[in-house]
Amino acid sequence: MxxxxxxxxxxxGELTKRGWTAREIRSARxxxxxxxxxxxxxxxxxxxxPLRTAARHGGSLACVSAARHLGIWVLExxxxxxxxxxxxxxxxxxxxxxxxxxxxCVEHWDDGASPTDAFGLPPVPRILRQVLAxxxxxxxFVAVESALRQRLLTRSGLAWLRxxxxxxxxxxxxxARSDADSGLESLVRWRLRHRGLRITTQPAITxxxxxxxxxxxxxxxxxxxxxxxxxxxxxHKDLVRDAAAAAWGYxxxxxxYAQVVHxxxxxxxxxxxxxxxxxxxx
Numbered sequence: 001m002x003x004x005x006x007x008x009x010x011x012x013g014e015l016t017k018r019g020w021t022a023r024e025i026r027s028a029r030x031x032x033x034x035x036x037x038x039x040x041x042x043x044x045x046x047x048x049x050p051l052r053t054a055a056r057h058g059g060s061l062a063c064v065s066a067a068r069h070l071g072i073w074v075l076e077x078x079x080x081x082x083x084x085x086x087x088x089x090x091x092x093x094x095x096x097x098x099x100x101x102x103x104x105c106v107e108h109w110d111d112g113a114s115p116t117d118a119f120g121l122p123p124v125p126r127i128l129r130q131v132l133a134x135x136x137x138x139x140x141f142v143a144v145e146s147a148l149r150q151r152l153l154t155r156s157g158l159a160w161l162r163x164x165x166x167x168x169x170x171x172x173x174x175x176a177r178s179d180a181d182s183g184l185e186s187l188v189r190w191r192l193r194h195r196g197l198r199i200t201t202q203p204a205i206t207x208x209x210x211x212x213x214x215x216x217x218x219x220x221x222x223x224x225x226x227x228x229x230x231x232x233x234x235x236h237k238d239l240v241r242d243a244a245a246a247a248w249g250y251x252x253x254x255x256x257y258a259q260v261v262h263x264x265x266x267x268x269x270x271x272x273x274x275x276x277x278x279x280x281x282x
Contacts, residue, residue, distance in 0.1 A: 008047035073183030080104030087111025207244035216280030
């Protein structure tokens with residue numbers, strides 16, 4: 001996220017409205033207090049690279065890039081920014097990706113009410129609709145649950161989404177909840193949704209504390225993010241928790257990010273194997 005207290009990218013007119021003179025703008029450019037991205041467009045210190053790239057391209061961050069910028073969980077960092085061009089933008093030239101002749105920016109041309117500043121992000125409901133159209137319902141569902149968890153999606157925003165997405169999107173919204181602690185938890189629930197399982201998110205388990213998911217009465221699913229549980233100390237703590245849960249009759253399956261995202265068939269097979277054996281029931 002950009003480390004700024006106000007709009008990170010501004011036009012000359014916006015700076016002028018805030019009391020800057022032409023001389024002050026030139027002085028700020030020379031001293032490095034602002035960076036000229038293109039004619040009449042400037043970035044303040046702390047503006048992140050994706051936002052600056054989007055402005056050079058002619059718009060603002062959109063879709064998964066905007067979601068990630070706001071801290072909404074997305075599956076993977078996009079290689080180049082997704083850019084909201086509104087419905088009437090003008091494509092500009094921006095630096096190409098290394099080894100290519102193109103910048104790689106993914107353009108979104110959906111129209112709608114613009115933020116108060118020229119390069120502001122779309123509203124969260126519009127960002128989520130862009131994710132649905134661009135990346136599919138699975139990533140949409142995960143992003144919606146992340147936004148709900150962080151209270152970035154209001155009741156009115158949910159109502160707007162229901163009225164402005166397709167039937168697939170509305171079906172995802174109908175089962176979205178705000179209690180998932182990570183996108184991986186949401187992803188597991190989404191991929192198991194047709195199995196008719198009773199899945200509890202973030203339950204408190206005797207001896208183990210909070211766990212990611214509980215299927216049925218006693219099958220625990222723990223999903224570790226890319227940055228979590230990498231150290232030997234954290235790994236030991238996880239083993240202690242698993243042993244404590246086992247002492248109380250629970251069975252724990254633990255998966256990492258790569259397994260859940262890139263090798264789901266093996267994850268699903270492990271879960272269903274325990275269920276077929278009845279290990280999820282008392």
